[in-house]
Amino acid sequence: MVITIILNIVFSFGTAFFFALLFNSPKYLLTPAGIVGAIGWVAFQTGMIVNGSDVQSSFIGGLFIGVAGHIMSRKFFSPVILFIIPGIIPLVPGGTAYEAIKNLILNDYHEALITMIKVALISSSIALGLLIADLLSKVYYKFKKHRQLNKVK
Secondary structure, three states: OHHHHHHHHHHHHHHHHHHHHHOOOOHHHHHHHHHHHHHHHHHHHHHHHHOOOHHHHHHHHHHHHHHHHHHHHHHHOOOOHHHHHHHHHHHOOHHHHHHHHHHHHOOOHHHHHHHHHHHHHHHHHHHHHHHHHHHHHHHHHHHHHHHHHHHHO
């Protein structure tokens, strides 16, 4: 069990790391992008253990990826997109989308529709998690800047 968890973390780190490499990210940002992907995967797996829902767990993973991406962006003075795009790759429901298309080709329309709806819900929940993380980041930094300006006066 522990070995499986460690392997999942290592593989999610590697997936995000190599996708950042594939997207021509600067070399010094490859490891932070991998860390963001691993954080998202750990959050997703924790959500699966707690509630067992793919959609809710994907939202939690997307939220953690967004927050971690914004933190890395501030730390390394880089665009947040360099961390978020490789970070969401381990969460993208590619296998489920493949199953949906396979069922569609095999004329199993009912199962294909159910699977396509699941893919749409998971993808939407990842996007919603990223959106909420972005909004929280903007509110936090605006509040922090406002507080510093008032402290100076």
